[in-house]
Amino acid sequence: DTEVTQTPKHLVMGMTNKKSLKCEQHMGHRAMYWYKQKAKKPPELMFVYSYEKLSINESVPSRFSPECPNSSLLNLHLHALQPEDSALYLCASSQEIGRIYEQYFGPGTRLTVT
Amino acid sequence: SQQGEEDPQALSIQEGENATMNCSYKTSINNLQWYRQNSGRGLVHLILIRSNEREKHSGRLRVTLDTSKKSSSLLITASRAADTASYFCATFDRGSTLGRLYFGRGTQLTVWP
Numbered sequence: 349d350t351e352v353t354q355t356p357k358h359l360v361m362g363m364t365n366k367k368s369l370k371c372e373q374h375m376g377h378r379a380m381y382w383y384k385q386k387a388k389k390p391p392e393l394m395f396v397y398s399y400e401k402l403s404i405n406e407s408v409p410s411r412f413s414p415e416c417p418n419s420s421l422l423n424l425h426l427h428a429l430q431p432e433d434s435a436l437y438l439c440a441s442s443q444e445i446g447r448i449y450e451q452y453f454g455p456g457t458r459l460t461v462t
Numbered sequence: 463s464q465q466g467e468e469d470p471q472a473l474s475i476q477e478g479e480n481a482t483m484n485c486s487y488k489t490s491i492n493n494l495q496w497y498r499q500n501s502g503r504g505l506v507h508l509i510l511i512r513s514n515e516r517e518k519h520s521g522r523l524r525v526t527l528d529t530s531k532k533s534s535s536l537l538i539t540a541s542r543a544a545d546t547a548s549y550f551c552a553t554f555d556r557g558s559t560l561g562r563l564y565f566g567r568g569t570q571l572t573v574w575p
Contacts, residue, residue, distance in 0.1 A: 390565035445561035447492040453504035
């Protein structure tokens with residue numbers, strides 16, 4: 349199984365809502381990532397977890413809160429978002445953090461903030 | 463910026479033709495990877511070339527790496543309509559925080575049947 353799954357596929361939320369994005373992999377990977385991607389732009393790294401510990405936080409606003417409950421799951425909790433946060437949110441995993449490992453991406457969650 | 467830059471930004475060809483995309487980067491790298499993204503979908507890893515390799519093949523894909531020029535190229539031979547997608551190069555540079563992959567801006571490839 350080389351699949352990374354993400355739910356939901358689409359999410360529309362108001363600026364006062366609280367919602368969560370979920371990501372799951374069963375490849376035994378110990379590194380997991382959240383990216384944000386705007387239209388016609390490359391993915392931008394948000395967070396990296398290694399062995400369920402937050403390894404990298406790319407100065408992301410606190411209205412985005414990541415969580416890694418176990419080695420297979422990664423959540424992104426959303427609260428008080430702004431319209432400019434509308435984007436495709438991609439989850440990825442790799443065997444470990446390291447310069448030789450490819451990353452496996454999920455299909456993404458298309459988020460619209462109204 | 464440590465991001466790579468792809469050239470061209472957009473490429474439109476007929477089925478059966480070859481497509482060549484180039485990537486330039488700024489720092490010393492450990493490896494360079496190419497990813498494909500179909501519209502609005504996740505990225506798919508295509509190929510990884512290490513800094514000590516000069517050329518690598520995978521099916522219809524051929525990747526070259528010239529570390530002296532800090533550039534790489536991706537060649538897709540005998541293209542198909544299904545190859546229509548955005549293609550990104552991505553690098554781990556030697557000085558980066560582990561896990562931080564730098565993506566280029568991407569080339570949008572359109573293959574017409």
